[in-house]
Amino acid sequence: IAHTIREPGGDFVLVCDFLSFPFSYFEKTETYYHPSPPFARIFVMDKGEAKLKIKDGEYHLTPGNIYFLPPEQPFTATYIKSQIKGYHIYLHDGAGFPVGAELHGIPSLSNKRVFNGVMAAVESKNPVMYQAAIMPVVLYFCTPIFPVLQARANSSQPYRQLLKVIAAAPPEQLRIDDLAARFHVSRAALSKGFQRQFGISLKQHLLDMLLQRAKKMLLETDLPMTAVAERLGYKEVTYFQRYFKKVTGIPPLTYRKSHQSDSLTIPRG
Secondary structure, three states: OOEEEOOOOOEEEEEEEEEOOOEEEEOOEEEEEEOOOEEEEEEEEEEEEEEEEEOOOEEEEEEHHHHHOOOOEEEEEEEOOOOOOEEEEEEEEEEOOEOOOOOOOOOOOHHHHHHHHHHHHOOOOOOHHHHHHHHHHHHHHHHHHHHHHHHHHHHHHHHHHHHHHHHOOOHOOOOOOHHHHHOOHHHHHHHHHHHHHHHOOOHHHHHHHHHHHHHHHHOOOOHHHHHHHHOOOOHHHHHHHHHHHHHHOHHHHHHHHHHHHEHHHHHHH
């Protein structure tokens, strides 16, 4: 779902791609470890409770509330006889930047009317209905970063064109020197201008795009590693595997397998 937000300072777009709807019921207390995925999670707590531990602390999830788990955030979850309506979603803006990782902790929404609306949509068993019902919740959680999205949407035309070029190319084949030559500016001018426009270095943005596309391809396709590496622009699959492990700490195949089951059980001693 692509939603246009109209603000006095200019319009901007927030895009929500739905990956899956893991409606889960835990009859007993179970603990899982979730490696950092590129997607965000929304937990609609129907029954029971859950305890989520992330880097900055522990959060207690209770019935009747909705919670947002930002992407790229590993967490340990203990589900206590709970029933959860979950959403796995990719968020990005009209400029192509991923959205959500800027949020801190695990924000919550306590609104009976909104909660009942989401539950009614889920009970309809119509995916279109529960996608539509959750979109206002997504907008609510993303409100704190609206100024960032608006600033990106209002960037100058040359930088919007640059983002289109980046989005269309295999990320490993992108070089700042080549991009600078294409836009007839020096490498330093392009890098400084990009940093000024978007608050992130061009080099870091290219690395982020590479990792984001790699993770999405690993999770959304069953392509072999050679094909994944090729689509990312690598000449040799070993270079991709080495880079992915260096950044994430685990090989790409292990990352795929861990998220196919969506969780790794923590053994109890």
